[in-house]
Amino acid sequence: xxxxxxxxxxxxxxxxxxxxxxxxxxxxxxxxxxxxxxxxxxxxxxxxxxxxxxxxxxxxxxxxxxxxxxxxxxxxxxxxxxxxxxxxxxxxxxxxxxxxxxxxxxxxxxxxxxxxxxxxxxxxxxxxxxxxxxxxxxxxxxxxxxxxxxxxxxxxxxxxxxxxxxxxxxxxxxxxxxxxxxxxxxxxxxxxxxxxxxxxxxxxxxxxxxxxxxxxxxxxxxxxxxxxxxxxxxxxxxxxxxxxxxxxxxxxxxxxxxxxxxxxxxxxxxxxxxxxxxxxxxxxxxxxxxxxxxxxxxxxxxxxxxxxxxxxxxxxxxxxxxxxxxxxxxx
Amino acid sequence: xxxxxxxxxxxxxxxxxxxxxxxxxxxxxxxxxxxxxxxxxxxxxxxxxxxxxxxxxxxxxxxxxxxxxxxxxxxxxxxxxxxxxxxxxxxxxxxxxxxxxxxxxxxxxxxxxxxxxxxxxxxxxxxxxxxxxxxxxxxxxxxxxxxxxxxxxxxxxxxxxxxxxxxxxxxxxxxxxxxxxxxxxxxxxxxxxxxxxxxxxxxxxxxxxxxxxxxxxxxxxxxxxxxxxxxxxxxxxxxxxxxxxxxxxxxxxxxxxxxxxxxxxxxxxxxxxxxxxxxxxxxxxxxxxxxxxxxxxxxxxxxxxxxxxxxxxxxxxxxxxxxxxxxxxxxx
Numbered sequence: 001x002x003x004x005x006x007x008x009x010x011x012x013x014x015x016x017x018x019x020x021x022x023x024x025x026x027x028x029x030x031x032x033x034x035x036x037x038x039x040x041x042x043x044x045x046x047x048x049x050x051x052x053x054x055x056x057x058x059x060x061x062x063x064x065x066x067x068x069x070x071x072x073x074x075x076x077x078x079x080x081x082x083x084x085x086x087x088x089x090x091x092x093x094x095x096x097x098x099x100x101x102x103x104x105x106x107x108x109x110x111x112x113x114x115x116x117x118x119x120x121x122x123x124x125x126x127x128x129x130x131x132x133x134x135x136x137x138x139x140x141x142x143x144x145x146x147x148x149x150x151x152x153x154x155x156x157x158x159x160x161x162x163x164x165x166x167x168x169x170x171x172x173x174x175x176x177x178x179x180x181x182x183x184x185x186x187x188x189x190x191x192x193x194x195x196x197x198x199x200x201x202x203x204x205x206x207x208x209x210x211x212x213x214x215x216x217x218x219x220x221x222x223x224x225x226x227x228x229x230x231x232x233x234x235x236x237x238x239x240x241x242x243x244x245x246x247x248x249x250x251x252x253x254x255x256x257x258x259x260x261x262x263x264x265x266x267x268x269x270x271x272x273x274x275x276x277x278x279x280x281x282x283x284x285x286x287x288x289x290x291x292x293x294x295x296x297x298x299x300x301x302x303x304x305x306x307x308x309x310x311x312x313x314x315x316x317x318x319x320x321x322x323x324x325x326x327x328x329x330x331x
Numbered sequence: 332x333x334x335x336x337x338x339x340x341x342x343x344x345x346x347x348x349x350x351x352x353x354x355x356x357x358x359x360x361x362x363x364x365x366x367x368x369x370x371x372x373x374x375x376x377x378x379x380x381x382x383x384x385x386x387x388x389x390x391x392x393x394x395x396x397x398x399x400x401x402x403x404x405x406x407x408x409x410x411x412x413x414x415x416x417x418x419x420x421x422x423x424x425x426x427x428x429x430x431x432x433x434x435x436x437x438x439x440x441x442x443x444x445x446x447x448x449x450x451x452x453x454x455x456x457x458x459x460x461x462x463x464x465x466x467x468x469x470x471x472x473x474x475x476x477x478x479x480x481x482x483x484x485x486x487x488x489x490x491x492x493x494x495x496x497x498x499x500x501x502x503x504x505x506x507x508x509x510x511x512x513x514x515x516x517x518x519x520x521x522x523x524x525x526x527x528x529x530x531x532x533x534x535x536x537x538x539x540x541x542x543x544x545x546x547x548x549x550x551x552x553x554x555x556x557x558x559x560x561x562x563x564x565x566x567x568x569x570x571x572x573x574x575x576x577x578x579x580x581x582x583x584x585x586x587x588x589x590x591x592x593x594x595x596x597x598x599x600x601x602x603x604x605x606x607x608x609x610x611x612x613x614x615x616x617x618x619x620x621x622x623x624x625x626x627x628x629x630x631x632x633x634x635x636x637x638x639x640x641x642x643x644x645x646x647x648x649x650x651x652x653x654x655x656x657x658x659x660x661x662x663x
Contacts, residue, residue: 101442111441118408118445123432128396133405133413140361140387147405160428163398170393214508255469307522324443325477327501 003170006284009219013286017295019218020059020281023274024078024292025299029086030249032287032303033076033093033107041310044091046107046120046211049077051216054273055180056081058221059148062163062229066116067154068138068147070131072121072180074247078150084112086302087309095314103316104324115197125158127151128177135173135238146174146232153242156186165206165240172237176228177203179213179242186251187259202238215245216271246271278317336516338460345490345519346376346508349413353498354384357412360498363390363399364416364452374454374513400451404434404503407449410470412498417453420469429471434503435478450497451505455483456597457548457645458511463633466641468597470507470546471604474575480504481574482528485512485549487519489572490516491542492526507574510545533585537567540655541585543608544595545571548646552595555557555651564659574604581615582608590621591658595646600628622661627654 010016030048037046039323049056056077063069063082079089084100092099093107101111109120121127131149138145155161156179168175179199183190190197203210209231213224228239237242246268250257257265281287312328340348353360362377370393371378381389392399396417403415417423423430430451436444457466474481480502483491490508497504534549535556544552549570556566567585571577586592592612596605605626612624630644 025407028527099442101440101444109439109440113441113444114360118405119437121433121443123428126401126428126432128399129429130405130408132398133402133407134409135405135409136402137406137409140408160397160401162399163393163395167395167402168394235514259539292458322477326480327438327446329501 004323007219010280010284011219011288016281016286019057019222020274020277020287021295022057022081022296023218023277024295026053026056027274028296028299029080029303030076032307034249034253036261036307040127041153042107043072043095044106044108046093046253047074047251048247048249049074051268051272052180052182052245053077054201054217054221054243054277055110055178055243058218059178059225061222062225063146063148066143066145068116068118068131068134068145068213069150070118070127070134070147071150072124072127072152073120074152075120075150076107077109079112079117082112082115084115084117086108086306091310091313094310094313095315096310097316098309098313125155125160128132128155128160128164128253132168132173135168135175135301136171139171139173142266144174144233146176146229148176148178150178150183153179153181153183153186153190153199154193156202157185157193165203165208165238168238169206169208172235174232175238176225176232177208177238177240180245181242182245182247183327184247184251184260187255189259200242202239208240210240210242212242212244215243216273216276218273218277263295336521337569338521339516340487340519341375341513342487342490342515343376343513345487346494347378349491349494350377350380352416353384353494354380354388357498359410359412360414361388361390361411362393362414362416363403364467365392365394365418367391367416372416374510376513377416384459384487396422397429400426401429401433403449403451404429404447407447408445412448414450414452414494414498417451419510420453420455421464421467423453423469423482430473430479430503430505431476433644435476438502439478446501446570447499447503448498449503450494451503452508453505455507456509456511456548457629457641459636460636460638460641462636466634468629471598471602471607472572473505478503479575480528481507482572483507483509483546483574485509485546485572487515487517488523489526491523492517493528496528499525500528507546507571511547513551529573529576529578531572531581532570533567533581535568537563537564537565538588539589540593540658541567541589542590542593542595542651542655543571543582545574546597548595548597549582551646551648552651555655558648558652559655564655566655573579577608577611577617579611582612586612586616587619590619592620592624593627593651593654593658594624595627595651597629598645599631600626601631603628622658625654625658627651
């Protein structure tokens with residue numbers, strides 16, 4: 001990408017700016033989370049999305065409000081792009097009761113009924129059967145919703161991946177399978193864990209139309225998702241997108257990154273979805289450098305407000321520890 | 332009890348009647364599992380339902396326990412009321428992830444935003460020479476897990492009535508059907524319907540000793556009580572019915588009265604339900620006891636195939652009787 005040629009596929013300015021702002025917002029949020037982890041404000045496992053923003057932003061842009069989302073433990077980007085309020089996400093990561101799950105879930109388990117966001121699932125592959133079921137419920141109730149199911153390429157080795165793809169295809173269920181292939185399952189490279197590394201072929205083997213998408217390109221992601229959603233809503237059954245991407249940061253905050261080279265990381269960083277998309281918008285004169293600085297300022301202001309909200313948040317009383325293990329029955 | 336009409340039926344037919352009623356009464360209810368449709372259910376429980384309700388609501392699944400149990404969880408989240416059938420508790424280990432990591436956790440982990448009204452039925456237990464991969468009693472594993480409700484119908488009334496209550500419950504409920512009971516015959520009230528799924532039930536009143544059991548062992552225990560009655564030992568028999576939550580109140584009320592207790596559990600002794608119940612009694616009624624609590628459990632072996640060996644591995648009426656005699660002969 002030279003950054004000078006004008007991309008003829010660019011969306012309208014308003015849409016382009018919305019995508020760019022959303023990606024910047026996610027990136028800066030994630031970098032703040034890393035700082036907050038260092039400051040011990042966030043604990044447990046923390047998995048950052050930096051580098052993969054184009055996927056969440058492109059997917060959520062194409063989904064309808066009535067669609068469902070099933071995500072993984074690396075889901076801050078999905079949650080933000082889906083519209084869960086940043087303060088409630090950050091408060092959740094602080095463990096405060098103002099968090100979207102009252103601090104019961106944390107970073108890996110963000111849930112939100114209002115946006116039909118069904119986790120935050122931290123068992124690799126475990127979200128796929130749930131997505132199949134959500135889609136089954138929609139189909140049986142004759143709704144045209146789609147369930148968007150995110151998972152990493154590591155999930156492809158799990159039995160639940162194969163069982164779920166087969167069932168979704170067999171029953172022609174409205175599931176959009178979104179494989180975020182960032183090449184590493186924690187520290188295990190795809191080439192060291194799969195006999196067939198071309199993942200979309202596995203979906204094709206279940207008679208699910210599948211394609212490979214550049215996961216570093218928000219326009220490519222959005223276009224592929226829109227096409228897939230149209231097909232799914234027409235009743236054609238599930239679709240599968242393998243979104244090739246890369247995480248710029250370590251797997252979690254405990255990862256010394258012994259398994260990949262700095263050169264490889266740098267090579268992928270040169271394809272940063274924010275930098276490349278910004279360059280396209282600049283080349284097309286849709287934005288200026290000042291606009292980018294302004295977008296960053298807007299994101300930082302929102303993040304600072306979210307930090308203040310989380311800091312000011314309160315701890316749930318221990319007396320409520322066992323609440324919500326079961327639904328409280330009112331006689 | 333007034334002279335209500337009763338009909339001769341079986342445990343299997345009672346289960347089927349409850350399924351049919353649920354499917355008739357609520358359009359959100361559907362049944363899925365391996366061979367529940369064309370085959371009629373591996374234990375013939377769902378026979379005829381495909382013809383009556385169609386393949387949209389009686390869904391044969393691939394041999395994919397994790398996918399179809401997870402799909403049941405997802406469908407429950409999506410507004411349906413799925414009934415998922417797993418052939419045996421042994422096979423349920425293939426979907427333990429979905430049941431324990433997802434169904435049981437979702438409500439708490441989401442801060443109360445999502446509940447999972449799924450009902451999972453499966454067979455459990457030995458006695459039909461099905462050997463070590465179709466005969467185990469692992470219900471205590473599920474009873475260990477907060478977020479799940481676990482019930483075990485041992486009577487025609489409960490086979491007929493527990494499903495209805497389970498479906499009305501907003502949280503995941505697992506129903507364990509003992510495979511030796513499917514052919515059990517008896518009279519069932521024509522008006523039989525929903526029953527509670529939280530309370531234990533005293534199936535036989537007595538004053539000398541309390542026998543606590545559930546599921547397939549209930550009938551062996553009742554026969555033991557009949558035999559003991561001829562020896563002037565009046566045993567009170569408690570059918571737990573619900574394995575989670577456990578009904579401490581009914582257990583303790585009986586134990587405080589009889590002051591002696593034997594727990595009969597087809598599960599293994601080590602780390603099993605009998606251990607849990609015994610400890611609850613020790614914690615709450617230690618000074619009310621006249622003798623140490625005792626247990627009759629399955630031998631600590633994978634259940635063998637050969638009939639005489641299988642019988643030797645399981646709680647039997649004779650071993651229950653003998654254990655009771657020993658407890659009656661002891662005093663602290």
